[in-house]
Amino acid sequence: xxxxxxxxxxxxxxxxxxEEMSLDAFxxxxxxxxxxxxxxxxxxxxxxPANASLQVKFDPDRIKPDxxxxxxxxxxxxxESAEKQIATRIVEIPVYYQDPWTHExxxxxxxxxxxxxxxxxxxxxxxxxxxxxEDFIAAHHGAPWFVSxxxxxxxxxxxxxxxxxxxxxxxxxxxxxxxxxPKLTVGHGGCFGCIYSVRGAGGYQMFGITPMPxxxxxxxxxxxxxxxxxxxxxxxxxxxPIGRDEHDQIEKDVETGAFxxxxxxxxxxxxxxxxDIDGTNKKLTETLYGS
Amino acid sequence: MALKIIQPGLLTTIQDLGRPxxxxxxxxxxxxxxxxxxxxxxxxxxxxxGAAGLEAVFMGPEIEFTAxxxxxxxxxxxxxxxxxxxxxxxxxxPIKAGQRLSFGYLSEGARAxxxxxxxxxxxxxxxxxSTYAIGALGGVDGRAIQAGDELPVGLSDxxxxxxxxxxxxxxxxxxxxxxxxxxGLYWHRITEKAQNSFFADEWxxxxxxxxxxxxxxxxxPLEFVERQQPFGAGSDPSNIVDGCYPYGSIQVPxxxxxxxxxxxxxxxxxxFMIGTVIxxxxxxxxxxxxxxxxxxxxxxxxxxxxxxADRAALMAGIRDHLA
Numbered sequence: 001x002x003x004x005x006x007x008x009x010x011x012x013x014x015x016x017x018x019e020e021m022s023l024d025a026f027x028x029x030x031x032x033x034x035x036x037x038x039x040x041x042x043x044x045x046x047x048x049p050a051n052a053s054l055q056v057k058f059d060p061d062r063i064k065p066d067x068x069x070x071x072x073x074x075x076x077x078x079x080e081s082a083e084k085q086i087a088t089r090i091v092e093i094p095v096y097y098q099d100p101w102t103h104e105x106x107x108x109x110x111x112x113x114x115x116x117x118x119x120x121x122x123x124x125x126x127x128x129x130x131x132x133x134e135d136f137i138a139a140h141h142g143a144p145w146f147v148s149x150x151x152x153x154x155x156x157x158x159x160x161x162x163x164x165x166x167x168x169x170x171x172x173x174x175x176x177x178x179x180x181x182p183k184l185t186v187g188h189g190g191c192f193g194c195i196y197s198v199r200g201a202g203g204y205q206m207f208g209i210t211p212m213p214x215x216x217x218x219x220x221x222x223x224x225x226x227x228x229x230x231x232x233x234x235x236x237x238x239x240x241p242i243g244r245d246e247h248d249q250i251e252k253d254v255e256t257g258a259f260x261x262x263x264x265x266x267x268x269x270x271x272x273x274x275x276d277i278d279g280t281n282k283k284l285t286e287t288l289y290g291s
Numbered sequence: 292m293a294l295k296i297i298q299p300g301l302l303t304t305i306q307d308l309g310r311p312x313x314x315x316x317x318x319x320x321x322x323x324x325x326x327x328x329x330x331x332x333x334x335x336x337x338x339x340x341g342a343a344g345l346e347a348v349f350m351g352p353e354i355e356f357t358a359x360x361x362x363x364x365x366x367x368x369x370x371x372x373x374x375x376x377x378x379x380x381x382x383x384x385p386i387k388a389g390q391r392l393s394f395g396y397l398s399e400g401a402r403a404x405x406x407x408x409x410x411x412x413x414x415x416x417x418x419x420x421s422t423y424a425i426g427a428l429g430g431v432d433g434r435a436i437q438a439g440d441e442l443p444v445g446l447s448d449x450x451x452x453x454x455x456x457x458x459x460x461x462x463x464x465x466x467x468x469x470x471x472x473x474x475g476l477y478w479h480r481i482t483e484k485a486q487n488s489f490f491a492d493e494w495x496x497x498x499x500x501x502x503x504x505x506x507x508x509x510x511x512p513l514e515f516v517e518r519q520q521p522f523g524a525g526s527d528p529s530n531i532v533d534g535c536y537p538y539g540s541i542q543v544p545x546x547x548x549x550x551x552x553x554x555x556x557x558x559x560x561x562x563f564m565i566g567t568v569i570x571x572x573x574x575x576x577x578x579x580x581x582x583x584x585x586x587x588x589x590x591x592x593x594x595x596x597x598x599x600a601d602r603a604a605l606m607a608g609i610r611d612h613l614a
Contacts, residue, residue, distance in 0.1 A: 006475040008537030009567030010595040014476055021523025021532045048315040048535045050559055051523070055535035057314070060570075060599065065592055149533060151317040151558035154426035158533055165522065172526050173561070190561060191523040192533060197317075200425060217416065217427045229316045 001025055003076055005069060010060050013069060015076075016053045021160065021191055024084075025052035026148045027270050030233060031082040035075040041068065049233050051148040051158060051192070084270035090144065090236040090288045092262040093195070096247040097121070097137045097208035101182045106206050112176040120205040124171045124188065139169060140207065141239035143281050145193055147231050153200065155215040155229035159193035159237055162273065162281055177203035184210050186239075197229075211242075211250040212261060222257040236266065238288055264288050292358035294407065294442040297391065300352040304502075305411050305430045305442070307343040309554060310419035317558045318428070320538070321421040324502060324554050324577025325402055327462065327606055328366035332406035334613045335363035335383040337450045342410030343420040345436070347403045349580070351394025352436065354405075358388045361408040361450035367400025367578060382455035399464070400578040408450025412443040423555060425503075460609050462575065462602075467493055467584035470551075470572050473595055476540060477531060477563035485513035489549075489565065489587060496583045497548060502555035505576050506548050507585060513546040513565070525561055533561040539568035541587075551576060571598035 001018040008014045015032065018025035033049040036056060043063030048055045058068050098121060110116040115123045125136035145159040152158075161168060173189040178201060181187070185196040187204030194204055197215035213221050214230040224230060242250070253259035264287050273280040306329065309322025323329035323346055330340040345352065351369055356362075361383045364371045371378045372393045378384050386392060394403070413420050413431060422430025431440050478486065492510030499506040515528040523532045529545050536542065536552050542562040543549045551568055553576060568576065569590065579585065590598075 006478075007473060007567075007592060008476055008564075009473050009539050009569050010592060010599055011539075011570050012537035012567065014535065014537065016534070018521075019524075019532065020521035045311060046314050048558065050534040052532050053534040055537060057537075060596055061603075065596075149559060150315065151535065152533075152560055153317050153557055155316050155318070160523075168522075170523075190525040190530070190533070198425060198427070215426070217433060229318075232316075 001028065005072065007065060008055065010065065011057055013056045013058070013065070013072060014053065015055070015072060018052045021052050023146070023160070023270060023273070026146065026160065027084040028079070029054045030086070031079040031084070032076055035079040035082070036072065039071070039075060041071060043068065048151065049149065050151070051160065085267060086234050087265070087267050088234045088236060089263050090238060090266050090284055092238050092240050092288060093210050093212060094242045094246065094250055095141065095186050095208045095210050095239045096242050096244065098133070099209045099247070102185050102206040102209055105178070105180060105182055108180070109174070109178040112174050112178060114172060114175060121207055124169070124205055124207070127171060128169055136169070137207070137241065139167070141241055144284055145237045145239075147233055147235040147237065148192070150229070150231050150233055154197045155231060156197045157195055157214070157231040157235070157237075160191065161193070162236070162277070164277055171205050173203040174205070177201055181206065182209060184213065186210060211247045211254065212259070213254060221254060222259070223261055236268065236284060238285060262288065292356070292360065292409070292444045294411070294444060295355040295357060296352060296436050296438055296440040296442065297355055298353040299436045299438055300347045301350040302435050303345050303347040303352045304422035304424070304435045305343050305413055306346040306421045307419055308341040309421050310417045313417055314558050318417065318426055319423065319554065319556045319558060321419065321423045321429070321554050323404060325366050325404065325574045327574050327602070328402070328404045329406070330606065331381070331456055331609050332363045332365040332404045333410070334610065335365070335381070335454050335456065336361045336406055336408040337383075337447065338406065338408060338410050342406065342445070343413070344404055344406035344411060347405060349397055349401060351403055351405070353391060353393040355391050356386050356388060360386055360444070360447075361452045362386050362392060362405065364403055364405050365456070366402050366404045367397050369397040369403050370395030379455060381461065383450070383452045385452035401580050402577050407444055409445035409447030412445040425555070454613050456609055456612065460605065460612060462605065464575060464578055464583075467586045468575060468579060469586055469588045470575065471569045471590045471595065471598060472541065472566045472587045473569060473590060473592065474566040476566060478565050480516055480528070480563050481546070481565060482514045482516055489513060490589050494549070494585045494587070496579045496581050496585060498581045500579065500581055502553060503557065504550045504552045505579065506550045508548045513543055515546060529563050530561050531563045533559055535559045536564065537567050539570070539573055540564040541566055541568065553577065569595040569598055571595070571602040
């Protein structure tokens with residue numbers, strides 16, 4: 001890992017922790033983000049953490065760009081010794097894989113896809129060396145995922161699966177982005193999963209849909225009444241496969257306020273995870289389901 | 292008092308100076324694309340510079356006023372009409388209850404700012420009335436205005452008609468419009484030849500130009516420095532591991548058509564960027580029509596900061612003039 005700094009015009013500093021994705025790079029960008037936030041530097045207006053990078057927006061009328069650059073570099077040195085551990089939460093997100101809505105959409109945009117004769121899931125299974133879409137779905141919800149970035153639009157989480165690199169699911173994005181994606185589509189591009197928080201354009205492969213809203217500007221959804229965005233970086237997600245009946249029931253329960261997402265507080269330690277990936281994941285899931 | 296929308300125009304949204312602080316959640320700052328025009332319109336009617344007004348793209352709306360007020364239109368060159376009679380732009384205009392504000396055909400520029408004394412008083416969301424349609428925030432129920440809307444206007448006793456901003460205190464686009472750019476971010480991903488052609492070529496604004504970003508075409512495709520793509524980035528040479536996008540950053544998907552992100556920018560994604568339009572020139576982009584010729588001019592930080600100071604001085608000149 002080699003950190004690279006660049007000015008994004010006269011109002012941003014872009015910090016690339018690593019060119020490639022890894023949990024080490026994510027943790028370093030997260031600890032730098034926290035260090036910059038804690039330093040409370042006058043003139044810094046926004047701090048945006050990403051998968052393996054971060055961006056600091058500043059007002060050059062209040063702090064000289066070179067001074068801020070020097071300060072960030074010194075914070076990098078300090079954050080290197082920070083323990084790679086976070087207190088966070090694990091959340092169960094219900095997913096209706098192979099749902100009719102993403103299916104209808106993917107059929108509409110077939111000419112923009114690498115394989116017009118297969119579904120996105122069939123294609124994803126094949127490029128990952130799996131026999132069937134069901135095998136791919138099993139791998140997809142088999143291990144939990146990290147929210148490694150929130151952004152693109154309106155509270156959309158990028159997710160990175162908590163498995164070693166050999167088991168990472170990698171799927172290219174559509175050849176040309178779609179102009180439509182159903183709201184709450186569970187998607188995948190490169191090594192990242194995502195949940196489309198709102199309906200709109202998108203280039204990620206579409207695998208399913210969740211009935212659980214994650215963005216609500218009206219704040220009428222019960223668990224979004226405090227804040228309209230559900231996710232924050234560092235959240236851990238466990239997908240729970242559901243069928244049509246359960247999907248429709250949850251949708252109704254969200255409407256009436258009866259649905260509450262299953263959430264448990266957990267501590268995630270990167271060193272522990274790296275030394276025993278499956279064991280750590282097992283413990284995370286046990287905490288979630290209380291067994 | 293209220294503004295009764297008779298015709299909304301092509302795409303007219305309520306905007307102010309935006310909602311900073313939520314970009315880390317994918318909610319952009321938003322607000323007027325041409326900040327200086329918006330601030331000036333507010334000053335002309337006696338409002339705070341950050342009061343909310345209308346941003347009309349290419350075509351003006353038709354509005355009936357339910358009470359006496361002062362109105363000003365700045366930004367694009369577009370004939371301003373009150374009850375069909377042409378009025379001066381960049382001027383505080385008295386308008387009476389029952390009168391209608393409408394517009395002729397736009398000649399230069401892309402966005403007109405329509406501001407009324409008291410400011411539009413729709414409910415703020417996350418600290419701003421700006422319309423962010425993708426996230427259904429601000430505006431009228433998160434959307435652009437429609438015929439039949441009645442926009443509430445705040446109380447004002449400061450509105451005074453007659454003030455005007457002379458043309459030498461406004462910014463002009465020039466042809467081709469020069470947009471100053473600081474190279475950086477993933478600039479090293481393209482060859483020296485591509486680095487040179489990007490600045491040498493003349494580009495034209497593509498039809499895909501909106502509040503999220505402006506696309507340009509007409510220049511030569513950019514050649515990439517060959518490399519093994521890093522894990523997680525995706526297979527196209529223009530892909531990166533999804534990162535944050537600065538406002539004004541220039542991404543070039545596939546190396547073909549540069550896109551400059553603007554006030555409603557997506558906050559991040561997987562396309563490499565070759566640099567960033569400097570803060571002083573962001574307003575100009577908001578006034579570019581499709582097909583308008585543009586050249587990108589390479590500058591360094593010192594030049595960017597000088598340009599920022601020049602723009603601030605111009606704005607200070609407008610404040611002095613109207614004080």
